[in-house]
Amino acid sequence: MVILLMAAICPMGSRAQFLKNLVNNVTQKMANKATGNNTNTTGKSDSAAKTANDSAMLAGIMGKMAAANKPVPMTAEDSAAVKSYMTATGGSGILYQYQTRYDFKGKTKDSTVVDTMSTAISDAHNTHVDMDMLGMRMTVIGRSSLPKYSLILYPQMKSYKLNIIDTAAINGGNQTFTVTRVGTETVAGYSCVHSRLTVNTGKDKNATVTEDIWTSNAVPGYAQLKKMMTNQHVTPKMMQAMEQAGCDGFIVKMQMQSPQQQQAQAMQFSMNMVLITAARKDFPASMFEIPAGYTAMNSQNIFGNLMMMQQQKQK
DSSP, rough: HHHHHHHSSSSHHHHHHHHHHHHHHHHHHHHHHHHTTTTOOOOOHHHHHHHHHHHHHHHHHHHHHHTTTOOOOHHHHHHHHHTTTOOOOOOOEEEEEEEEEEEEESSSSSSEEEEEEEEEEEEEEOOEEEEEETTEEEEEEOTOOOOEEEEEETEEEEEEEEEEOOOOHHHSSSSSEEEEEEEEETTTTTEEEEEEEEESSSGGGGOOOEEEEEEEESTTTTTHHHHHHHTTTTTOOOHHHHTTTTTSEEEEEEEEOOOGTTTTTEEEEEEEEEEEEEEEEEEOOGGGGTTTOOOOOOOOHHHHHHHHHHHHHHO
16 A cells, blocks of 8 residues: 555655666766766777767666665565456546656757656555656556555566565655745646755765645545555655645645756756646556566566666667
8 A cells, every 4th residue: 555655645756766866877977077087998989988988887877776676585475466466356546647847958968858657546545557767668556455565567578576565664764854835826726835845865965855846635535545644654754744844735746956066067957747637537457457478577687678778779
């Protein structure tokens, strides 16, 4: 059930953090190049050297991510959980859709990426989340009967991975959240509280991120989701901080951009997310089960394929 709450109330949290970390790495590498800290000693042309360096940089980033996500042996309970995802039941529920725009600014090239993320929540409290991360499409399935797990599908590779949810990590961690109430505004037809959220990991000031968030208690399904979260005693620190500041609610809009420390560096980015759909729908059983023909995948293969796809895009 934790995945349901996180996907529905904070749909962009982990995704935005992933993007921020990746851009931070890219920005630092590009800044090093600009100051002469990355000297071409390969004897290749500048263009070839740049391609090699970028590929090596991406490999290093993905390597670190893969090392942090090493697969662990599956227990009998884990295997039973996977088997239960082979079949499902459908039913009515609420479909939430967000449109997200990413803007990247570099010294030589600007780019924009626009995509849509969908979250389906059935009345039986099962979830289906579709998203795109760095060109890799993913689907996350959650079951009310399996609160310890979620299942990640990779449609482009017809693969799946069982995810064991770390409740302690969701409730813990070194991050601190400071919330300032800005005012009230109407966004996407909802009366919203506008707040400014500052997130600090406590490690260094460059890790600090400020986000503008618009929340509303009037979004369909929010009251039920909040009640479930309270009953399960699973309230992420971010949501605790929002509630204490009187700014809790379903996220209708979110904006974030590169930290101030990066504004003069080689790459900057901004993200703008807004809720475009919150409506009742009928969901088929197939939305909550592993599709036929999908096979299990380990973490190293996931990041290896992601790295390969990104390298192919650079060519």
